[in-house]
Amino acid sequence: MRFLGFTLLLLVFFSCSKVEKNSLSLIDFVPKNASIIIKTSNLEDLKSSIKNSDFLDKFSKTTAYKHLENNLDYLKLLKPNGELLICFSNDEKDSLQFSIITKYTPQLFKSDSLKNYIEEKLTYKKQTLIKSTYNNNTFYSTVTDSIFLAASSKDLINTVSTNSYMNEELVKIYNSTSNDKTFSIIINANSPFVKSFFIEESLNLSAFTNYVAVDVDVNQDYIYMNGITKATDSTKILNSIFKNTIPQENQTQNITPFDSDGFMSFSFKNFKTIEGNLKTFKKKDSITSRLSIFDNIIEVGIIYQDESRAIVLNSIDFIDTEDALIGEQTVTETYRGVEIYSFSQPKLFVNTFSPLVNDINPNRYCILDNFFVFSSHLDLLQNIISNYQNKTTLNELDAFKNTKEQLSNASSLLLVVNNKSLKSILDKNFKDNLDDTFNNYSASALQFIYDSNFAHVNAIIKKSKIRATQNSVSEELNIKLASNILNKPQFVTNHLTNTKEIVVQDIKNNLYLISNKGKILWKKQLEGAVLGTIEQIDIFKNGRLQLAFATPHRVYVIDRNGKDVAPFPGNFNDEITQPLSVFDYDRNKEYRLLVTQGKNILMYDVKAQTVNGFNFNSAKDVIISQPKHFRLRGKDYIVFKTQNKLYIIDRVGNTRITPKTSTNFSNQPIFLYNDAFTTTTSNGQLISVDTQGGVATQNLNLGEKHKLEASSKTLVTLNENKLTIKTNSIELDYGTYTRPELFYIKDKIYVAITDLQTQKVSMYDSLGNLLPNFPVYGNSEITLDNIDKDNSLEFVTKGDANSILLYRIN
Structure with a gap:
């Protein structure tokens, strides 16, 4: 995944370059200090794949890419017929140097008719070289044992052509690469170009392993990488810490919130094994308190959320693990029914698992099934709890599911990052930050699976395709x-x-308007609690909407900036007992506002004036439902009820329909259902009144506390x-x-x-x-x-x- 850095630039540049096929002897000419080796057997395929890669295209505007483009301009001139190696190294002055190695053929390089090209022969250290200048860039080349060698300096070409050094470890890892993929990359972990694969910079590649070699498959929407990493040095994390461990199935994704920045997970079958390895690695006799908290742990995960971190322990016996924490069960708070405990040993995880765990000092934890989650950040713990309960963890995302298909189920070490963290890792490897965004790359992954003295490596960067x-x-x-x-x-x-x-309104009667991004736009103090649903109206008939609603003693009309629209609010001495009803009879924005006070209904216009001609005086009893307006077959009906009577009136308040029977009504709303005014009785019967006053009842076997909804x-x-x-x-x-x-x-x-x-x-x-x-x-x-x-x-x-x-x- 260091291709997520310096080497990515090389790949982008190759969309303007060439190469070809196979010769195992090419590795014999690789410079001793080569940091990065790129191998390809089909330069045209490489060029085409990279040119059409959405991900790699994002690097083409960086200054680092432009620098490589300038230095590797020579590649445009080569037409190899086989395998080609491009090697990068630093010289004694810490300057970037490159060398190119491939089998010589007469068609490899044709200088005839080239513009801006000059060449000359020279002898350097008893070796005949060709000095070429193309577009003001100079390189040197020679042919040795049918191998064409080119380099950016005379010293490097001399070193390459007379190289007698044989790095057996490099040869073995080189031979593990395939000729069937778009290209392969071999990285020397001591490379000055490589900084870190991980979110945590402390996990740098040089401390992790010796060499990484991966075959890379590039497509328009993804980059797949698989290969091996080799570590024979006992000081390396890979070989020392994971030695004799058996990878387990990773489950940290099952508790990682979908909106996190990602997670890192490492697993082992037996804690005692990795504990001993860590002691040896750090040359310490004792690295943990003798808590048995880790005895049944098979996986440790780190969840990333901005600058916050959480440690996750995956237990195969959560009862024993919980018992091991018996002295750490002081409840500090409860969130969504989950108890959050204080934790008195914040240094435990760093002391136990460094260098894999660094700068994480949790002081609280919670338990979610077999997961024990520790953090010093309460908001992160709460986010983990809510997403776990809602089943909105990373494991539920299609993007992660697609990524997971390219990974093994069990990992020694697994890193999964979202687009934000991916960009952060990339930015670490470039002097200039990438201007482009990676929003469509929501689940990239890097996986190590330990074997004897080496590990399998899988990585994937894939553009997420959102399904309908x-x-x-x-x-x-x-x-x-x-x-x-x-x-x-x-x-x-x-x-x-x-x-x-x-x-929304709070208990202090503050009304809030909040954007759909979560920003509070304004907060307004009201007289009392909002009754029912807030309506929207367009008083000025200009497309600008206002909020309209009632509280027990006010009728409000508020604009989108939270300001009262004059002449509102309307003040009422008597209590308003039902939500404000807003009618627009003819859909011409001539609104009528109906205010219910006990037995009475008052009708207002948008100037807060009572409407002349509305002559409904009073119901016989307290009105128990919000008045509603229905239009049926060209006629208007205003409907409401008391405990014993259903009122159906017209626009001016006159009785339009008198039901032919009366009953005791429930407190459930009235609906227009099947062209009839429908509600329920107090004993749970459905009652419907048609436009002729006919009454139909239906026994639905409902109890007194039933609830009704209808369209x-x-x-x-x-x-x-x-x-x-x-x-x-x-x-x-x-x-x-x-x-x-x-x-x-x-x-x-x-x-x-x-x-x-x-x-x-x-x-x-x-x-x-x-x-x-x-x-x-x-x-x-x-x-x-x-x-x-x-x-x-x-x-x-x-x-x-x-x-x-x-x-x-x-």
């Missing part, structure tokens, strides 16, 4: 307010962008733990449920319900099928909509007491 439907439910935002939340959050429309934003053609009921959608019934676990909510979006029905007892939001289709990856964590009713301009739906709900959760259904 991923069926995942991801937590996009967790917005925390200063005070606890009073009511359910909902979406409102931003008329400037035609996207959705979030509006024009769909009826939804909840009775104890039985949810019925049309004729499809679902037996839910017993719990405390919100009223089911019905959403009709893009010709599809969604029914959502929240169990406040278990804090779970479930969503069903019209057939009663639970949607994939539900339930998720939530503590209130939800609002579902498409809040941005993609094809995915989002919903918002209450999380913890003071937090708002935004989920995406992918």
